[in-house]
Amino acid sequence: MLKLPVSSSIQHALTIARYCTSLKETPTLNAFIDDISRRQIQIRWNDGKCGNFPYVWLRDTSPDTQTYTFSSAMTARNLTMRDFDVEVVPQRIALEEGQLVIDWPAGVVSKYSSEWLRLRNPCDDEMRHRRRQVYLKETQLWNAKEIASRLGRYEFKAVINDDHVLHDFLSSVCRDGIAFVSGGTPDAVALIGQRIGLIQRTHFGEIFEVTTKVDASNMAYASNKELPFHTDFPSLNDPPQLQMLHMLQRADEGGLNLFVDGFHVAEQLRINHRKYFDLLTRVKMEYIEQGYDVHEGSDGKPYTFYYDMAAQHRVIRTDMDGNVIRIQFGNAMRSWFYECDVSEIQEVYRAMKLFTDYCYRPENILKIQMENGDIVLWANTRLLHTRTAYRSSADRPRRLSGCYFSWDIVKSRIRHLRDKLNHPLNQPCA
Incomplete structure (x- = not known):
């Protein structure tokens, strides 16, 4: 039988210390390839890692105020699926000041930072595992x-x-x-x-x-x-x-x-x-x-x-x-x-x-x-x-x-x- 001792914040401090020592600076964008046949853009970072980003996904998730409403009370997508063009194609793609910049139809300009893309790289297994942690479903069984x-x-x-x-x-x-x-x-x-x-x-x-x-x-x-x-x-x-x-x-x-x-x-x-x-x-x-x-x-x-x-x-x-x-x-x-x-x-x-x-x-x-x-x-x-x-x-x-x-x-x-x-x-x- 266990009796409950007085607890402390020591475990928390050790946990945060371990996390902090593992943090690294986000690599910078190095190059991109416009893969027209696959309707996606391949990104390469200066550490050698790559990512493939479909056109439709980039337009849908564009972090701009035309695409999203950002406020202290909510973050919500403005685009409606009824009006969204799922066959959308970029009009211009460039690397500018360390960001991926895309001009879309209807005058929308999207700017994606290296960190933004890195955190959402859809073909990165490490990212996918990390993203699944948001659901807090990982359990440890016990006797x-x-x-x-x-x-x-x-x-x-x-x-x-x-x-x-x-x-x-x-x-x-x-x-x-x-x-x-x-x-x-x-x-x-x-x-x-x-x-x-x-x-x-x-x-x-x-x-x-x-x-x-x-x-x-x-x-x-x-x-x-x-x-x-x-x-x-x-x-x-x-x-x-x-x-x-x-x-x-x-x-x-x-x-x-x-x-x-x-x-x-x-x-x-x-x-x-x-x-x-x-x-x-x-x-x-x-x-x-x-x-x-x-x-x-x-x-x-x-x-x-x-x-x-x-x-x-x-x-x-x-x-x-x-x-x-x-x-x-x-x-x-x-x-x-x-x-x-x-x-x-x-x-x-x-x-x-x-x-x-x-x-x-x-x-x-x-x-x-x-x-x-x-x-x-x-x-x-x-x-x-x-x-x-x-x-x-x-x-x-x-x-x-x-x-x-x-x-x-x-x-x-x-x-x-x-x-x-x-x-x-x-x-x-x-």
């Missing part, structure tokens, strides 16, 4: 031993006040699916939510409290018994992708938070039990959630919201290349309906059982005893989570506050911070 050696831990005050630390905190969540913050104040969820951008509202509202209560609308509130591994809201077609919890009052005994990397578990099944992996990537399961929750209305008065949620999910979702991109499973809300032939149902249950067994393997589980003020942010559609049974006194019940986020908002914040901080991994938006 308990691996995550223990690199688990991101940060100080609350630093996350709130230091953009570098906020960047590293959110980047850790992108990479590992989880990171922790210590020293949170009672309003930490709201404050971190503001730092990230937008909290995702669900049928439990924006910021909610987790504690045992009568007439609970969720299993987490129903008792102090151990919960099964699950992802939140499998009953929703578009479930929240990240969840944050803040420990306000820990239990007197027990109440450990457990996490397992669902992507890692899926890969273990792919390697060791391919038949069951394939079943879980193909068969949709139904999830039902019925109940009510009390919210504050626009008039400040409480009102009861009744819901009847229903959705279908594959336990393991893959992309077109076979990469695991989503885990969705919650046994409490799982219904009786399966999108498969009746002859496969027995095997589907065996697959679910095997998936669950791998989740509970000790070598896969990250165990954390969260203390008061500790905060965890994790990927709800990647990690499965639970907590152990606990005991609390009546006058000091175990309490947490929490909220949800979407990857779009979190990753948008990271990209904005990289631009603001002139981070070495920053990418141009247009």
Whole structure:
């Protein structure tokens, strides 16, 4: 079991130092060839690297105010595809003052700097790899031993006040699916939510409290018994992708938070039990959630919201290349309906059982005893989570506050911070 130590910004400083030492001056443009037959211009830099730039691409992406609207609020293309000439041909091409200059029809003059072209060279594999990093999809899978050696831990005050630390905190969540913050104040969820951008509202509202209560609308509130591994809201077609919890009052005994990397578990099944992996990537399961929750209305008065949620999910979702991109499973809300032939149902249950067994393997589980003020942010559609049974006194019940986020908002914040901080991994938006 890991306990969370006080974190620092040392890791951030080392990371930036490594980046800065790798920065080099942009090479200068040396020559160009107008390849009319291929409708492209070949550029050569003084370091020997070349790039091929199609006419149509150069006209479409021209960094001028006729082609784009540039303002502090947005960058947007003015050209419309309805009126755009996809057969456009340059009227004049030249190298002037270190820039590629092109005269286009309709009096448009485009000037492309060496750096601009270098960062966007469409036939440069290094550039293509670097550009794909803008989507922040690179993940590192883990078991308990691996995550223990690199688990991101940060100080609350630093996350709130230091953009570098906020960047590293959110980047850790992108990479590992989880990171922790210590020293949170009672309003930490709201404050971190503001730092990230937008909290995702669900049928439990924006910021909610987790504690045992009568007439609970969720299993987490129903008792102090151990919960099964699950992802939140499998009953929703578009479930929240990240969840944050803040420990306000820990239990007197027990109440450990457990996490397992669902992507890692899926890969273990792919390697060791391919038949069951394939079943879980193909068969949709139904999830039902019925109940009510009390919210504050626009008039400040409480009102009861009744819901009847229903959705279908594959336990393991893959992309077109076979990469695991989503885990969705919650046994409490799982219904009786399966999108498969009746002859496969027995095997589907065996697959679910095997998936669950791998989740509970000790070598896969990250165990954390969260203390008061500790905060965890994790990927709800990647990690499965639970907590152990606990005991609390009546006058000091175990309490947490929490909220949800979407990857779009979190990753948008990271990209904005990289631009603001002139981070070495920053990418141009247009």
